[in-house]
Amino acid sequence: MSAVVLGIETSCDETGIGLVRIDEAGTATLLANEVASSVDEHARFGGVVPEVASRAHLQAMVPAVRRAMRTAGVRPRDVDAVAVTAGPGLTGALLVGVAAAKAYATAWDVPLYGVNHLAAHVAVDTLQHGPLPPALALLVSGGHSSLLDVPDLAGPVTPLGATIDDAAGEAFDKVARLLGLPFPGGPHIDRVAREGDGAAIAFPRGLTGPRDAPFDFSFSGLKTAVARHVEALERAGAPVPVADVAASFQEAVVDVLTAKAVRAARERGMDTLLLGGGVAANSRLRELAQERCDAAGLRLRVPRPGLCTDNGAMVAALGAHLLVNGAEPSPLELPADSGLPVTDVLVG
Amino acid sequence: MVSPGCDPKGLPAAPPEGARTLVGVLVLALDTATPAVTAGVVELTTAPSDPPTVRATRIAHDARKHAELLMPGVLAACAEAGVALTDLDAIVTGTGPGPFTGLRVGMVTAAALGDALDVPVHGVCSLDAIAVEAVEAPVTGNLLVLIDARRREVYWAAYDDQARRFDGPHVETPAALAARLPELGVGATAGGAAEVHAGLLGRPVLSPAAPSPAALVAVAADVLRSGAAPEPLQPLYLRRPDAVEPGARKRVSTG
Ligand SMILES: [Zn+2]
Numbered sequence: 001m002s003a004v005v006l007g008i009e010t011s012c013d014e015t016g017i018g019l020v021r022i023d024e025a026g027t028a029t030l031l032a033n034e035v036a037s038s039v040d041e042h043a044r045f046g047g048v049v050p051e052v053a054s055r056a057h058l059q060a061m062v063p064a065v066r067r068a069m070r071t072a073g074v075r076p077r078d079v080d081a082v083a084v085t086a087g088p089g090l091t092g093a094l095l096v097g098v099a100a101a102k103a104y105a106t107a108w109d110v111p112l113y114g115v116n117h118l119a120a121h122v123a124v125d126t127l128q129h130g131p132l133p134p135a136l137a138l139l140v141s142g143g144h145s146s147l148l149d150v151p152d153l154a155g156p157v158t159p160l161g162a163t164i165d166d167a168a169g170e171a172f173d174k175v176a177r178l179l180g181l182p183f184p185g186g187p188h189i190d191r192v193a194r195e196g197d198g199a200a201i202a203f204p205r206g207l208t209g210p211r212d213a214p215f216d217f218s219f220s221g222l223k224t225a226v227a228r229h230v231e232a233l234e235r236a237g238a239p240v241p242v243a244d245v246a247a248s249f250q251e252a253v254v255d256v257l258t259a260k261a262v263r264a265a266r267e268r269g270m271d272t273l274l275l276g277g278g279v280a281a282n283s284r285l286r287e288l289a290q291e292r293c294d295a296a297g298l299r300l301r302v303p304r305p306g307l308c309t310d311n312g313a314m315v316a317a318l319g320a321h322l323l324v325n326g327a328e329p330s331p332l333e334l335p336a337d338s339g340l341p342v343t344d345v346l347v348g
Numbered sequence: 349m350v351s352p353g354c355d356p357k358g359l360p361a362a363p364p365e366g367a368r369t370l371v372g373v374l375v376l377a378l379d380t381a382t383p384a385v386t387a388g389v390v391e392l393t394t395a396p397s398d399p400p401t402v403r404a405t406r407i408a409h410d411a412r413k414h415a416e417l418l419m420p421g422v423l424a425a426c427a428e429a430g431v432a433l434t435d436l437d438a439i440v441t442g443t444g445p446g447p448f449t450g451l452r453v454g455m456v457t458a459a460a461l462g463d464a465l466d467v468p469v470h471g472v473c474s475l476d477a478i479a480v481e482a483v484e485a486p487v488t489g490n491l492l493v494l495i496d497a498r499r500r501e502v503y504w505a506a507y508d509d510q511a512r513r514f515d516g517p518h519v520e521t522p523a524a525l526a527a528r529l530p531e532l533g534v535g536a537t538a539g540g541a542a543e544v545h546a547g548l549l550g551r552p553v554l555s556p557a558a559p560s561p562a563a564l565v566a567v568a569a570d571v572l573r574s575g576a577a578p579e580p581l582q583p584l585y586l587r588r589p590d591a592v593e594p595g596a597r598k599r600v601s602t603g
Contacts, residue, residue: 051448051589058452058583062463076464092449095415099453100460102419107433107464332423333416 003080003323004031004072006065006104007316010097011089011117012143013038013053015060017068018313019079020127022320030127031072033306033313036060043183047173048142050090057096065104068312079108083319086114086330086347087340089143094336102332111329113319114347116157116340117310118146121276123153123321124314125303133272135301136160136265138257140285141277141310142169142184145257147215147264148342150274153318154325159342160264161215164207168253168279171219175226175249179242189246190282196243198251198284201229205256215264222252254285262292274301281305322346373437373572375400376426376461377561380418380454381446381474382495382540383411387421388561389429389436392572400565403429407558414453422457438467440568442474442559444584445503445517446495455583470578472567475503475539477559479511480566482538485554489535490514492551494525494542495558502541503586506532519586522548 002023009016015038019031038056042048069075084101087094098114105112122137137148145163166174169186176185181192203225206218226249233240265273273293279285286302293300307313322345330347340347372393379386388405392398406421406428426433441458444451455471462469475493482491487509494504497519504525505516515532522545529549537549540557556563565572 045591049589049591052591054448054452055583055585055589058456058459061456062459065460065463092452095449096452096456099415099418100456102415103457103460104464106419106423107461332419335413335416 016312018316019072020316032068034068054092083113087337114330114334120314123318135272138261140279165220193247196247198247200244201248203252280308377564379442382558384558414450443471477563481563
């Protein structure tokens with residue numbers, strides 16, 4: 001006995017359609033993971049334009065579902081549930097996915113699960129590394145930077161901290177622009193930083209003082225410090241050492257992220273740290289997280305980059321776990337909620 | 349008499365005694381280009397002279413809840429019509445123009461239903477559907493259809509007395525549109541924004557305010573009867589997305 005779940009993700013600029021099979025023991029297998037990205041259309045604006053993303057979702061939706069079904073060799077009558085990101089995210093973008101999910105679930109007469117995007121980022125790891133023990137999750141992307149206590153995939157999640165200003169990925173984008181690197185900035189900073197010295201410039205570590213919130217993040221001050229540094233050099237007519245600036249900025253970000261994540265895991269008595277979100281594809285973040293987890297005796301789990309960025313497989317994976325746990329499906333009146341709290345794994 | 353309800357995967361129940369057999373197509377009509385969230389089941393016979401027959405309609409009014417209300421409305425209309433989703437032969441959806449977020453809800457719903465049910469999806473200009481119903485009233489001169497486009501503008505199109513569109517759709521301020529009325533030969537107006545701007549436009553206001561299921565199907569009647577493959581669905585946005593390319597970098601340092 002097994003079940004197949006279709007997952008739909010449209011919270012930002014990726015139209016993600018995933019198909020996942022789950023067996024009675026709760027082992028989830030990836031069948032298809034189709035992503036149609038509108039990232040190139042946003043590049044010249046230096047950030048995601050909500051209306052551009054929403055338009056792209058409408059165009060991409062049905063073709064992406066068809067491609068996923070074909071890739072997986074799944075027929076409509078094989079699908080046992082439809083899961084969709086109900087929030088958080090861009091309202092107009094979320095609505096395209098939510099409306100499509102309702103139509104597919106209703107036409108196929110299967111349950112609908114409106115799920116939390118952040119919880120889906122956690123659930124996706126089960127597709128690569130198997131069932132997840134209670135874990136501390138660090139989710140970092142262009143849209144979020146959160147520390148979550150996840151005792152169980154289908155159960156409630158406890159948020160421990162989040163960014164108070166820019167998301168980590170946003171800081172990467174802004175610094176990349178400052179350095180004349182293309183959007184999205186993450187991969188470019190990562191690449192350029194490999195040629196630089198991460199200790200070359202002592203950029204500030206936000207919210208690391210003794211009286212600061214232990215598990216919140218702030219990257220706005222760091223971004224400003226990088227800008228000041230670059231401007232000072234330019235004013236003096238000195239060349240900007242792009243690789244050193246990129247490496248030092250990146251080091252400041254991943255230092256804070258990993259230090260807080262490891263500390264949170266120890267305080268909560270967790271022995272597993274999980275990374276997720278687009279920034280989890282950053283090579284220095286993975287490296288430093290591994291170092292610090294080894295030192296702290298923690299197990300580190302990081303999904304491969306294609307599963308870290310926004311995708312439909314993560315939504316299907318969470319939906320599949322909810323289905324085998326006998327969760328009550330969402331009503332057909334399911335709304336999209338741009339500010340859906342992370343405590344709401346499933347929208348009832 | 350037992351209503352077969354709207355079990356989407358259930359076998360179609362035996363038709364109630366005395367029910368006549370369909371000789372045409374059963375169409376689901378959707379429109380979300382206006383604050384009206386519209387769904388209806390419409391029967392269209394093969395005889396070109398027959399108007400579409402409405403089997404059931406569900407209209408909800410909430411410009412912020414299109415996605416929440418539409419599928420429940422579809423199911424309620426199916427239930428009242430006594431048909432299952434799997435009984436549908438085709439889907440017709442309004443393609444706007446209309447406020448983008450709401451418009452997309454109807455269009456993606458239609459596209460996904462069409463894919464899941466393996467039936468064709470035909471798009472029609474939402475203003476055309478308003479026009480086709482408005483010209484049922486006697487009109488002297490041409491008809492102007494206008495609906496709210498937000499940002500103090502309206503979406504509009506102009507029609508002759510046979511509801512044939514000869515100008516539009518466009519998006520413009522009501523004042524600019526008012527200045528065009530003589531050249532357009534407008535004798536009457538219709539659509540949700542017609543009543544709002546009646547003082548400015550100075551023409552009689554006809555119903556309807558929004559596309560009805562029967563009117564949507566009427567606009568698509570010829571292509572539905574011909575069995576021709578639908579054109580790709582194209583939303584009528586009429587505006588570029590709001591986005592500005594970043595200019596020169598802003599300095600953070602002072603002095
Ligand atoms: Zn994400």
